[in-house]
Amino acid sequence: xxxxxxxxDPADPKRKHMNPLLKLALELGPLMVFFFAxxxxxxxxxxxxxxxxxxxxxFVATGLFMVATAISLSVSWLMVRSLPIMPLVSGxxxxxxxxxxxxxxxxxxxxxxxxxxxxxxxxxLLGGLFFGKSLLGYVFDEAFKLDAEGWRKxxxxxxxxxxxxxxxxxxxxxxxxxxxWVAFKVWGIMPITLIFTFSQMPLxxxxxxxxxxxxxx
Numbered sequence: 352x353x354x355x356x357x358x359x360d361p362a363d364p365k366r367k368h369m370n371p372l373l374k375l376a377l378e379l380g381p382l383m384v385f386f387f388a389x390x391x392x393x394x395x396x397x398x399x400x401x402x403x404x405x406x407x408x409x410f411v412a413t414g415l416f417m418v419a420t421a422i423s424l425s426v427s428w429l430m431v432r433s434l435p436i437m438p439l440v441s442g443x444x445x446x447x448x449x450x451x452x453x454x455x456x457x458x459x460x461x462x463x464x465x466x467x468x469x470x471x472x473x474x475x476l477l478g479g480l481f482f483g484k485s486l487l488g489y490v491f492d493e494a495f496k497l498d499a500e501g502w503r504k505x506x507x508x509x510x511x512x513x514x515x516x517x518x519x520x521x522x523x524x525x526x527x528x529x530x531x532w533v534a535f536k537v538w539g540i541m542p543i544t545l546i547f548t549f550s551q552m553p554l555x556x557x558x559x560x561x562x563x564x565x566x567x568x
Contacts, residue, residue, distance in 0.1 A: 369431050377427055378438055379541075381419035381445075386537040388412035389530070406456055409529055413461050417449040440475075441468050462524040462532060465540075466517045473513035476506050501558025505551060512547055516540065 388395060392408020395415075405414045420442045427435055444467055451460040479486040485502035487509055497505065523539075524532045 369427070373430070374427075374435075377423045381416055381423055382537055384419040385412050385416040386533060388415040389533045405453060409458055409461070409533070410453055410456065412533070413449045413452050416461075417446055420445045437472065440471065444468050444471070458529060462520075462529075465520040465536065469513045469517035469520065473510045473517065476510035476513065480506055480510070496560045497555065497558045498560055501554065504554055504558070508551060508554075516543075519543075 389408050389412035392411040395411055396403035396405075396408075402411050402414070405411045424434060424439065424442050427433075427438070444464055448460040448464040448467070452458065476486055480503060485499070485506040487502060487506040519540075520536075523535050527535070
């Protein structure tokens with residue numbers, strides 16, 4: 352029987368695991384490419400004239416962001432022969448909105464991408480809870496082992512957090528410059544997400560099924 356295209360359920364013993372640091376690098380890599388390309392867009396266009404066909408720095412960054420996202424998903428596939436669900440959903444939105452941005456030469460589409468992705472993630476997580484599914488296990492099963500109640504609580508909190516990120520993105524891109532939005536997307540969202548993640552450690556320790564975490568609770 353052939354391997355499924357999408358990653359298996361976290362509880363499936365046949366699920367293949369990726370090194371957490373490599374997984375993090377694959378998820379953050381395209382964002383770093385986007386930030387670098389936007390900040391050095393003019394230099395890139397001069398050094399590689401073909402990139403100048405995309406347009407200004409943000410359009411160059413968008414094109415390279417799409418390429419980096421495709422490479423990230425390809426590496427994930429080569430490593431474990433399946434695609435991670437949330438990065439795949441994000442990638443699909445990147446390709447659709449990135450293509451619209453480049454074709455129409457309109458920055459609004461790529462700026463709205465985080466709003467769409469975060470709203471979608473939040474809605475999926477909260478909707479999953481409505482149907483009795485704690486879908487966050489697909490994201491964090493490499494790092495944490497929680498009981499059912501722990502996954503439900505953590506999924507609820509992350510669902511609401513994703514909706515918060517969607518709202519923040521709308522405020523930033525509508526009220527500030529493009530460079531400020533790009534900088535905040537890379538250097539602002541990450542610290543906020545890390546702070547939120549660490550703030551969930553007490554819940555994780557209380558509901559962990561891993562003795563290493565439970566000893567610290």
